[in-house]
Amino acid sequence: MMIMAGILAVIFPRLIKIVINKEISLNEGSRTFGWWKKPPVTPQMHVYIYNVTNADEFLNNGDKPVLKELGPYVYLEKWEKVNIKFNINSTVTYNVKKTFTFSESLSNGSEEDLVVVPNVPMLSATSQSKHAARFLRLAMASIMDILKIKPFVEVSVGQLLWGYEDPLLKLAKDVVPTDQKLPYEQFGLLYGKNGTGKDNFTIFTGVMDITKYGLLDRWNGKAGLGHWTTTHCDTVMGSDGSIFPPYITKHTVLKIFDKDLCRVLPLVYKQDVVTSGDVPGFRFVPPADVFSSPDRVPSQQCFCPSGPPCAPEGTFNASLCQYDSPVLLSFPHFYLADPTLREAVIGISPPEAEKHQLYIDVQPVMGTTLRAKARIQINLAVSQVRDIKQVASFPDIVFPIIWFEDGIDQLPNDVTSLMRLAIDLPPIARTTISGGLAIIGFFVLIGALACLTRAASRQEKLHLSNPLPIRSVKDENSLKTATQSPPDKKLSGYK
Structure with missing residues (x-):
């Protein structure tokens, strides 16, 4: 035993x-x-908008932009995988359906609140024309004058997120060749994301190889984004952030893919945590140099195919995934970024890890996400273009527009109870x-x-109770005599 x-x-x-x-x-x-x-679960998306309070002074007098952070504007989410198809190579293909519902009770404001923000379509167009022929820039300035397009727009929170008609996009729809047209008719930072997404995801089921469980095999039928110069940077093999391969250790590097990030984001161990239901887990966060410039981290050179110059320290150039719009991603309040980016504006408080760091808490044995906060800020890299009078006084600046916090605080009790049982x-x-x-x-x-x-x-x-008898010499001789054979009579007579 x-x-x-x-x-x-x-x-x-x-x-x-x-x-x-x-x-x-x-x-x-x-x-x-x-x-x-x-x-x-019911994930929540918290939206914070940088409202520009001195747009005229910034454009006319060269003052620093004064921003007022509004929010949070809270949306309750429902996630679902649809159009599910299992494949013979132990993968499954699906689309993601996300439904967003505004929660007025949880929000600090209404979707009808008006905000002043940079005119992203216009500033994207002017920045892209910086190296074009001068007559094209002058023509663009005339068109913007006729359409009364300005560098800043006043729109509602709902319009900024979900879409509004933009005269420049409307014009592009009529004059741009069909094969070059943008896939949307309105502009909104989350336009087209409320509902079933068009992207096809194919992930490993873990049936044949548990080490690939939940990792992306194909995105829209491709193993790479097709934007970056090396396979390592261009790969899409990462999790969607909800499930990971099991048996995670403190030395594991988790990888998350999101097409809006335009890359796979690595996460490293930070600390042990205990989540709801007393379920233990590991907290993973992006490494401090994840958005570093190639000057500091040479391996980041693959994310700067046209550089130098590359994106400023602590930001990531996602323009190749945003139809060449000069979109720079960073963490909220320029966390882990060059301090001069935040100091170029007024009104953004110093970043704090507790409020602005992206993190995921996972149960290491099963690879299940216990808690998560995906925090990303969208910025616009604006370039000065002197031939376009509307932005002639606009300095080169990384202009913060909005930041998001998307995630879950805890799993339902029935899930954590089963998980606790499976652990214990x-x-x-x-x-x-x-x-x-x-x-x-x-x-x-x-x-x-x-x-x-x-x-x-x-x-x-037994041996002590049955001893052998002691024999005398006489007894020995008698025994010896008795065992001897008697003499032969015939032989005696002859003698």
């Missing part, structure tokens, strides 16, 4: 891994599949069974030793 206990202690972890692998793999009809298809039960069972077998083996050994001791004692008593 003790030997069995030792063997069990060795093979039990392997048995538990086999069970976990089977249970978390995506199989149609399983509980895990149901949670993955329609997550039993295997070691308890292993300890109990191994200990039980060891104890039984110990008593069996003691019993066996006791039996051997009693048997030896009985044998000794």
Whole structure:
């Protein structure tokens, strides 16, 4: 039994891994599949907008932009995987359906609030024309004069997020060739994202290889974005942030893919955490140099195919994924970025990790996300173009527009209860069974030793109670004589 206990202690972890692998793999009809298809959570998106309060003074007098952070404007989300199709290579293809519902009770303001923000379509067009022929820039200035297009627009929060008619986009729809037209008719930072997305995702189910569980195999049928100069930078193989391969350690580098990030974002271990339901986990955050310039981190050169100059320290140039609009991504309040970016404007408080750092808490054994806050800021890199009078006084500046906090605070109680059971039960069972077998083996050994001791004692008593008789010399001689054969009579007579 003790030997069995030792063997069990060795093979039990392997048995538990086999069970976990089977249970978390995506199989149609399983509980895990149901949670993955329609997550039993209600994520919240918090939106913060930088309202420009001195647009005229900035344009006419060269004053620093004065910004007032408005929000949060809170949206409740529902996520669902639709158009699901299992493939023969242990992958599954699907589309993501996200529904956003504004929550006035949780928000600090209304969707009808008016805000003044940079005119993204216009400033994108003028920045792109910086290196074009001069007559094209002059023509653009005349068109903007006729259409009364200005560098800043006043729109509602709802319009800024979900779309409004822009005269420049409307003009482009009529004059730009069909194969070069933008895929939308309105401008909005989240335009087209409320509903079923058009992108096809193909991820590994984990059935054949658990180490790839939840990782993206293809995005719209491609293994890469097609934007960056190396396979390492261009790959789409990352998680969507909800599930990861199991058996995560503190040395694991988690990878998240989001097409709006225009890259796979690495995450590294930061600290141990305990989430709702007393479920332990690891917190992962982006490394401090994730948006560093190639001057500091040479491996980042692949994200700057046209540089130098490259994106400023702490920002990421996502223009190739945003129809060449000069969009720079950063963390909120320019967290981990060059301080001069924040100092170029007035009204943004110093960044704080607790409020502005992106993080994900995961359960390391099963790779399930327990809690997450995806925090990203959208900025516009504006260039001065002297031939376009509307922006002739506009300095080169990274203009912050908006930042988002998207994620979940906790999982439902029924999910955390099962997770807690799955975490606690295997070691308890292993300890109990191994200990039980060891104890039984110990008593069996003691019993066996006791039996051997009693048997030896009985044998000794048997020898002592039946001693061999002591024989005299006379008895020995008599015995010897009795055993000898009598003499042959014939031989005696002859003699």
